[in-house]
Amino acid sequence: MTNNNKNILIGLLSSAIAYCACIYVWQQPQVISLTVSLTILTAYYWITEALPIPLTSLIPIGIFPFVGVLTHQQAASSLGSHVIVLLMGAFMLAVAIEKSGVHRRIAFTILKVIGGDSALRIIFAIMATSSILSMWISNTATVVALLPVVLAICASTDNSRFKIALLLGLAYSASLGGIGTLIGTPPNVIFASVYEEFAGQEYGFIRWMKVAIPIIVISIPLMALWLARGITLSASIHLPKCGPWQPSEKRVLFIFAIVALLWVFRKEPFGGWSGVINLTTVGDSSIAILGVIAMAMTSNGKGGRLLEWRDAKDIPWGMLLLFAGGICIAKAFVSSGLSELLGQFFVALGSLPVLVSLLALAIGVSFLTEITSNTATATLMMPIIASAAIALNLPIELLMVPVVISCSCAFCLPVATAPNSIVFASGEVSIKDMAKQGVALNILVATVVAFVCFYLLT
Helix, strand or coil: CCHHHHHHHHHHHHHHHHHHHHHHHCCCCHHHHHHHHHHHHHHHHHHHCCCCHHHHCHHHHHHCCCCCCCCHHHHHCCCCCHHHHHHHHHHHHHHHHHHHCHHHHHHHHHHHHHCCCCHHHHHHHHHHHHHHHHCCCCHHHHHHHHHHHHHHHHHCCCCHHHHHHHHHHHHHHHHHHHHHCCCCCHHHHHHHHHHHHHHCCCCCHHHHHHHHHHHHHHHHHHHHHHHHCCCCCCCCCCCCCCCCCCHHHHHHHHHHHHHHHHHHCCCCCCCHHHHHCCCCCCCHHHHHHHHHHHHHHCECCCCCECCCHHHHCCCCHHHHHHHHHHHHHHHHHHHHCHHHHHHHHCHHHHHCCHHHHHHHHHHHHHHHCCCCCHHHHHHHHHHHHHHHHHHCCCCHHHHHHHHHHHCCCCCCCCCCCHHHHHHHHCCCCCHHHHHHHHHHHHHHHHHHHHHHHHHHHC
C-alpha cells in the first residue's frame, strides 16, 4: 500500500474517531460533530497531501451540504466569494509584472539608492528590495527575480558568511514583505475572508497596512543587523546594472500603480474615492479585474499585449480552490455553532495578559509553520482564533492579525516556505546555517508582531 493510500485511510479513520468522540464523549449535536469530523479529514489531507491540495479543498464544498451543515447555496458561494476573485486578479496582475521584467528594474533602482560597500548596507538593500516587491507579487517570484542579482554579488566575494547572510536575507525578507498588503501572500486573503464571515464587514487595505507596514519597517533593519553582525568585507562589491527602460515596463508599472492607488484609497481617508463619487458597488476584487482587463488591452510595444491568456493560464488555479475550501469551513464553523463551542475552550486565555497571549500565539504559530503549509495553517486557524477572540470579548482582529502574520514568519527550515527552499537549492546555504539564524529571527519577529499588534489594535 502506498503512503498516499495509507494517509487516505488514516484520514478517514481519524475523521470517524473524531465524530464518535464528539457524539458519545463530549455529547455534542450532530451538526457540530460532523463539522469537526470533516474539518479534521480535510486538514489531515492538506497536511499530508494524501490527495492533491486543490482536490482536498473540494471536500467541504461537496460534503457539507450532504450532511446538512450548509445548504448547497452556502457551500457553492465559497467559490464565488469576492476574495477569490480578488486573489485571481492579483495573480494575473503579478504575471503581467513578471512578464515585463519591471520588478527587476525596481530592484536595481533600490539597490543603487541603498547599496554601498559595507556588508550591512548591501544586505539591507537586498532585504528592502525583496520586501517591497513581495508586497505586490508572490514571494516565490520575488526570490526567483532577485536570486541572479544576489548570486552575482556573491560571486564577487569569497566571504562565506556574507554570502549566507545575503541569501538568507533575500528569503526571509520576501516572506516578511508578503505581509505588507492584503494581496501580498495567500494567508492575508484567508484572513480577509474569515474576518468578513465573522465580523460582517470588509477589512480594508489601509487598515491592514497600518499594522503590517510598521512590522516590516521595524523587522527588516533588525533582521539585517542580526544577519550582518560581525561581517566585514575586504573589497568593494560591484552591484549589477540595468539597461534602458522598455515600453512594456513603463506601461505595466503605470497600470499597476493606478490599481494599487485605487486599492489603497478606496475607503480611506475620509471615505476614500468611492465615497467621494458615491460608488459603493465597487470592491477590491472589481479593481483587480479592471487592472487585468487594462493589461490585456494594452500593447507591450512588440506586437503583443501586456497580459495574454497563455500567461494567465499559468497562475496557481489550485490555490483558489484551497481558499474556497477554507471559506467553506469558516461558514460551517459559524453555521453549526462550532465557533461558539471552540471559543469556550479559549476562555482560559482570558486569565493571561493580552500581550502575553499575543506573544505566545505569534511564537507558537511561527514555529508550527516550519513543518506545515502557511496557507493551510492560516485556513485552519483563522476560524478558531476568531472564535477565541469572541469568547474572550476581544476585537477579533486583535488575535487574528498576529496569528496570520506569524504564518508567514517561518525562517528555520527549507521546507517551511518557497523562498527558503529556493535559496537552499542555490547550494550556498546549509540547513544548519538556516536553522541557526532562523530560530533567533522567528522569536525576534514574533516579538515585534505581538508588540505592534498590541499597541495598534487595542
